[in-house]
Amino acid sequence: MFTYESKVWLLNSVITLSSPYHYMQLPREVVVGKGTITCVNEVVQRLGLVGSALIIAGRKSNEVAGKQVRDLLENTGIDVNTLFVERATFKEILTVENKIKAWKPCVLLGVGGGTKIDAAKLSSARQNIPFLSVPTTLSHDGIASPLASVKGLDKPYSIMSQAPLGIVADIDVIAKAPWSSVISGCGDVIAKFTAVKDWQLAHSEKNEYYGEYSASLALMSTKLVIENAKLICDGNDEGLRVLLEALISCGVAMSIAGSSRPCSGSEHLFSHSLDILHSSSAMHGEQCGVGSILAAYLHKANWKRIRNTLRSIGAPVTAGELGVKDEDLIKALEMAPAIRPERYTILHKLNLRREDCEKVARATGVIE
C-alpha cells in the first residue's frame, strides 16, 4: 500500500522545472553500433568512473548483456555487484537506493529494457551518482531521456531524474530482443507527431513554453522512422540502427525541452488510460501508436499516414489488434485528459463525450 508520503517522496525527487533558468542535461558519451558492448570499459575509463559499479538488470537482460558487462568491468579491476529488478515501482527503487547506500558504487549501469533503465535512472539521480544506459531492447524512448516512468502508484508517474552520462547500445544485443519490442519502439517514435502538435496547441492557446529546437528534434525522429519504415524488418540491422538513433534523439529532445513535452501528448495519455484500465496486454509504444492515429484525426492532421506506417511495420492499428475490447478503448479515450489535467492537449480542448470518442474511433477504423 502506497501512502501519501510515498507519492510526495516521488514527486519531490523531480528536478524543479519552475526555476528561472532552463536546465539541460545531456549524455556525454554515446556508443552505437554492432559489438559495442565491449566498449563499456573504455566509456567507464574515459568518464573517470573507476572504483566500483552496480549493475541493475533483469534475469533475461543479465544473460543477454549484464554478465558480459560485469566480466568486462571486473577484468579491469573494477568491483562489480549486480542487483536484479523486475519492475520500476516505488518499492524496487527504494531497494536499489538502499543497495547504493550500502555498496557505495561510483556508477550505476542500467542493463535491460525500460524498467531496468528507469530504476537505475531514478535511484542513481536520488543518490547523486552517475548512471550509464545499456539498452537490450528498443521498446521505448527511455534509453537517453532524463525522465523515469514509475509504476505501482494510483497512476504512472513520469519523473525528471537525470540523463545517462553515457550510452552503450549494441545492435547485436538489441537484435536478440523479441520483434514486438521493435514495433513498440517504432510506435513510440511515430507518436511524437501528435505529441508535438499538442505542445504547439498548448503554446498557442495556453501560452506554455515551446521549444522549437527540441520539437524539431522529436519530429525529425518521427520523419526518419516513417521514411525508413521499409528497412525496419526482422533481421535488418540497418533498420534497428535507424530506430535506435531515433529513440536516442527523442531522449535528447526531452533533455533540451526540460520535460517530456516533445515526446508525450494525448496519445500517451490514452496509453496510460489503457494501463490503468488493465484492458490491454499490448506494449507501451503499440498503444501510443494507436493513440496517435486518434489524436492526429482530432488535430485534423494526416492520420492515415500514421496508420499506414504503423500497419506497414506490423504494428497494431485497431482495438482488436491491441487486444482491447471496443468499449474499453472508448473509455480509455474518454478518461485520458483526466490522467494529467495540467498537460493541455487536443483532448483537453475538445473535452469529448463518450459518443464523440466512439465516433472518432469508428472514423479512423480503430473500432469497426
Ligand SMILES: [Zn+2]
Ligand atoms: Zn513513450
